[in-house]
Amino acid sequence: MAQRRSDHTGPSILAVDPWARSNPSKGRLHQLLTNEERSQLATIASVVRFKKGAEIFASGEQARALFNIISGVVKSYSGDESGHIVTFLFPGDLFGLSEEGVYINSAKAVTPVTAYQLPVSSLRRRLSNDAALEYHVICKLCHSLRYAQRHAFLVAQRHADLKIATFLQMLEQLQAARGEDTSEVRIPMDRSDIGEYVGMSLAAVSRTFTSLIQRGVIKSRDRRHIQIRDRSGLDKIIAGSTVRRSGRRASKKRDCT
Amino acid sequence: MAQRRSDHTGPSILAVDPWARSNPSKGRLHQLLTNEERSQLATIASVVRFKKGAEIFASGEQARALFNIISGVVKSYSGDESGHIVTFLFPGDLFGLSEEGVYINSAKAVTPVTAYQLPVSSLRRRLSNDAALEYHVICKLCHSLRYAQRHAFLVAQRHADLKIATFLQMLEQLQAARGEDTSEVRIPMDRSDIGEYVGMSLAAVSRTFTSLIQRGVIKSRDRRHIQIRDRSGLDKIIAGSTVRRSGRRASKKRDCT
DNA sequence: CGTGCACTTGACAAAAATCAAATTTTGTGG
């Protein structure tokens, strides 16, 4: 909930720099844009709002604009009713990528959303005149690419525990990266969305939450808020403990750091 | 095998343009770089070769260079022995992305490989002076991002048939995109790599190939070369046919087009 | 012409998907 304060300075792109070495705050998200860039972008952007559940665009539509989230959470999904969520998007993220001029995925607001809308034509004009801005976009894309690769890794896991534990850890890290309090992890999406994101059935997601709670790994205030009670237990689940064999195929579960 | 002819003009980046509308050759890969850009990049690049199976770099190493494949196939994997392949890379692809100055993934030659090696420092210098080049890199990254998203989708599938059929289709499309003959699909990687890429066990990959052959969907000249005998059968498998229910969760399998 | 590695195959167990029904929450109109 806690609204971001100074975000209306203009569009905001958050990511880790792919090339800068030995950062002060390792792994933290940085504002990639300078104030100058943000206010310049603000001149071509308009602020739009979406109610929870509203469709922002559908795959196949003409891609007229790129969006940059100010607040709220968006889900990007395949459009066809495949039941797969491609990614969740948070403040500081860009979405609305197109292929040959049309949106590839559909996007829907998971919570109430405020975003900047950047018309593709103006944006391209601005990009072609500003190498520094382009560089920042490149950084953000690298960031998203790594993120997508991790998602593939998550989805490839076979154990429900591991998937959900990793998912919760991801939510926590995002919350931390945004500088929010992490004593409690907020879960902005419903069980069904979680299932479609991590690649398991709704029923299995539910069962897994129940199991994690019963095992004392997490505690839930309500469906949308959990607390991590047994950090090492969670880490062990994520590390693929619940020690399984040691066969040919090496260890097994492990998220890429 | 068939060596690319004019690729030694300099580095080559192949992708579909995310914004250009109504292309002549829909969905085809284009050379993103101009000849000018290619020869400029050639001045900072050196050509390197790797034998089949050679490690190109390991995750965690200082990321000193970016690579651009001239010929051959590379696999990018998590480094930790997790048994997951992040992606396969083909001619016209870039690899060697870093996070905070170190390689994120490890890379190994699946076949003999020839590639351009671009030192990060020179590359960044060149990028910051050339907005058009940066734009092309942005296009390539968008392309890779979509590709990674499709990979997540593939890996999320539950049916072995569907995974392997989709994988074969992907190989075929890549072959077509590179302008090669598609009467036969070449499989540059071994069964184990396929398993690690699509997220199933080696045994299951093997069984699935056997099953597809027995059902007459494909025919194999040898382990590394198959022919698609029943296109509609293959398409039906990919579409998630083998018609399953119609429940709450909508259809089911579908690749994002 | 053997050795090894890559692949195939068989038998069984494990884990989640499904199907289906019971419950809890949430949102709405009085």
Add this chain to the structure above:
DNA sequence: CCACAAAATTTGATTTTTGTCAAGTGCACG
């Protein structure tokens, strides 16, 4: 604030499918 309807979630019983473990098999290379 309450009654309801609708939506979201939990749970149970059963089925499906692939992972695992463990033997083969066959081809490539020295």
